[in-house]
Amino acid sequence: MQAINGKILIVDDDPIQRRLLQEAVVKFGYRFKTAENGAEAVRIMTGPEASEIDLIILDMVMPELDGLGVLQRLRGDRIATPVIVQTAHGGIDTVVSVMNAGAQDFAVKPVAPERLNVSIRNLLKTSALEDEITRFRKQASGTLTFADIITHSPAMERVINLGKRAAASNIPILIEGESGVGKEMIASAIQGSSDRKSKPLVTVNCGAIPENLVESILFGHEKGAFTGAVDKHVGKFQEAHGGTLFLDEVGELPQEVQVKLLRAIQEGEIDPIGARRPVKVDFRLISATNRRLIDQVKDGAFREDLYYRLNVFPIWIPPLRDRREDIPALTRHFLARFAAEERKPQVAGVSADTLAMLQAYHWPGNIRQLENAVFRAVVLCDGAQLTAHDFPQVAAAVDQPAVPSPASGSAPAGFAGIAEAPVPAAVPSASVLARPLDPAAHPAPRAGFEQAAPFGFMRNLDQDGHVRKLADIEEELIRTAINHYSGRMTEVAKRLGIGRSTLYRKLKEYGLEEGGEDAAA
Structure with missing residues (x-):
């Protein structure tokens, strides 16, 4: 799979010059589209293809509509795509004119390929950073729209079309998808595209609230309603009055709270604890x-009745592995933000082979994992571009040979296959996260059982060749699951097929809980 940083529109009436620019941008790792004149460029940038164009290389002197005219038309239509103007005439008046018209850079023909590459990288990075800042501001103000979502994927286009339809009404929406796919972003875009835009968007992570506080946090309480209620508390439903309430991980709500939520949806009213x-x-x-x-x-x-109340308009967001077309653009946007935050302006791009590697990886943690991996890569990077060396864990996973299936071969003696992925790259760890197994705690096996377990397998036999105890295997599997899902205990419990209370009990039994012996190791 060929990976690309972005798509560049080349506008020049000279076919030889267009061909030279095509070869240059392909060598730099970008896609391209060409326009033979200014009128065609305006048509492209005001049509459906405009969303795919990340930068324009624009000739100044052309028949019909020249470069200056193109710039004036684009900026007049508030199209902010960055533009590099090229011309054979580099007078100061010309430079001033095109820069005032909205060009970001100016080059005199013939431009050196190295100079052009640096200009493209810097402008794409600056554009991505500006988009990120705009996106944060819009999300904070409740005005984020679907146009602000970064995607080139047909699967996500279907999600966006559904979201736009949902935003036009007050219908209850249920967004489903794996952790890290961007459910909150879609919720924000629905809010910002509805008649409730600029009103409160109140987000509640139902899985992160202690059970004894869920009712109070959601519905509020009166002063003196229970021991410790020294003041009146306004719940999340009242905070969201006039706006949108986003209940993340709604499946984690206790049964007794589900009853009150059903009443709130049906009757449009709530009962704060202790209220008359x-x-x-x-x-x-x-x-x-x-x-x-x-x-x-x-x-x-x-509750079944609550499920049907919530699932009136379901939207399913595909995982990142099913929309790999989005990885280049997402990577560039995360790179721009983290390079600015870490004060590393020299890091301005990603090499084409590195993007190919990122697109080959299956990203079990989805966009959140990609974001953290790029953050770590920016910190590690010492050059002008991110390379495979800056993504060591991803590189190691992509280079792993496929796990043999029963049809194609069997696992080495003493191993059982488990379809696990490597530890996600650069995810901030809580103390509850399990570390890779300590070799000191697992002494080397005797001859005949010395080989390490291949990636994706667990050892069935101990160092003496006997079947391992169930408790030892269970502990190792729990460690693996916690590492694999980056400490997201709801997901760990789900994948292990046990309840969260059972999971926490087992963590305590094996000394893996926060503050336990193992957690401090």
Whole structure:
């Protein structure tokens, strides 16, 4: 798979010059599109193809509509795509004119390829940083729209089309998808595209609230309602009055709170703890989950009537591995932000082979994992571009040979296959995260059992050749799951097929809990 940093529109009426620029941008690792004159360039940039164009290389002197005219038309239509102007006439008046018209750079023909490459890299980085800043501001002000979401994927286009339709009404929405795919971003875009834009978007992570506080945090309480309630507390539903309430990981809500949530949706009113009468609330409800709620309904962990109230307009967001077209653009945007935050302005791009490697990786942690991997790579990078050496964990995973299937071969003696991925790159760790198994705690096996377990396998036999104890295997599997899912205990419990309370009990049994012996190792 060929990876690319972006797509460049080459506008020049000279076919030889267009061909030279095409060869140059392909060598730099970019895609290209060409336009033979200014009128064609304006048509492209005002049509559906404009979303794919990341930068324009524009000739100054052309028939019909010259470069200056193109710039004036684009900036007049508020099209902010960065532009490099090329001309054979480099007078100071010309430079001033095109820069005032909105060009970001100016080059006199013939321009050296190295100089052009540096200009492209710097402008793409600057553009990405400006987009990131704009996106943060819009999200904070509740005005983020679907146009601000970075995607070139047909799968995500379907998500965006559904989101736009949902935003036009007050219908309850259920967003499903794996952890890290961008569910909150979609919720923000729905809010910013609706008639409730600029109103509060109140986000609640239902899986992060202690069970004894869920009801108080969501619905509020009166002063003196219970021991410790020294003041009146306004709940999240009242905070979201007039705006949108986003319940992330809604499947984690306790059964007794699910009943009150159902009443809030049906009646448009809530009962704060200790209140004498219900409180009317006007809110738009968006829920999200990284697990299948219908399965929880079948298991009796989630109310069926509430499920059908939430699942009126379902939107499923595909994982990053199913929309690899988005990886180059996402990588560039994260790079721009972290290079600015870490004060490393010299890091201005990603090499083409590195992007190919990133697109080959399956990203179990999705966009959140990619973001953290780029953060770590920027910190490690000493050159002008991110390379495979700056993504050591991803590189190691991509280079791993495929795990043999039963049809193609069997695992080495003493190993059982588990389809696990490597530890996600550069994810901030809490103290509860398991570390890779300590070799000192697992002495080298005797001859005949000395080989290390291949990636994706667990050892069945101990160093004496006997079957290992179930408890030892269970402990190792829990460690692997915690590492693999970056300490996201809800996801760990889900993948292990156990409840969160059971998982925490087992962590305590094996000394893996926060503050335990193993956690301090």
